[in-house]
Amino acid sequence: MVDPASSPKGQSKAGEPQGFSEFYELYVRKQDRARAMRAYARALGRTDPETIERALRAQLPEMRDKVARGEKEFIPHPATWLNNDRWLTEVDAHTTNGTHVLGKKLAASLPAMQRFVDRGTL
8 A cells, every 4th residue: 555645745555645544444335446536636625634534433333234235226325325425424323333222122122012012902
């Protein structure tokens, strides 16, 4: 890998913008790398690589949760994530490591709900 500090115009290996390889490697959905690279280069005019990476890392648990639930199609392509400035999106306060708090409470109450069903009182 080429040292980004010695590369012209903040570019890393093979003319990629600085930080793009790391971003694309982290991103859950691998789709259209060339388009994502162009979007990343444009995004660097609005923010810095560290901000993009920090936001992506914060959003990764929710993305991975969607993959685990078979909902990968609901994760935006990397270029879409970048073009829509998704690094500005706050992580949902109602989630913990990609699991909704309400879902945890519901799961905890299932045994009690089952008792009602078993007794026929529901």
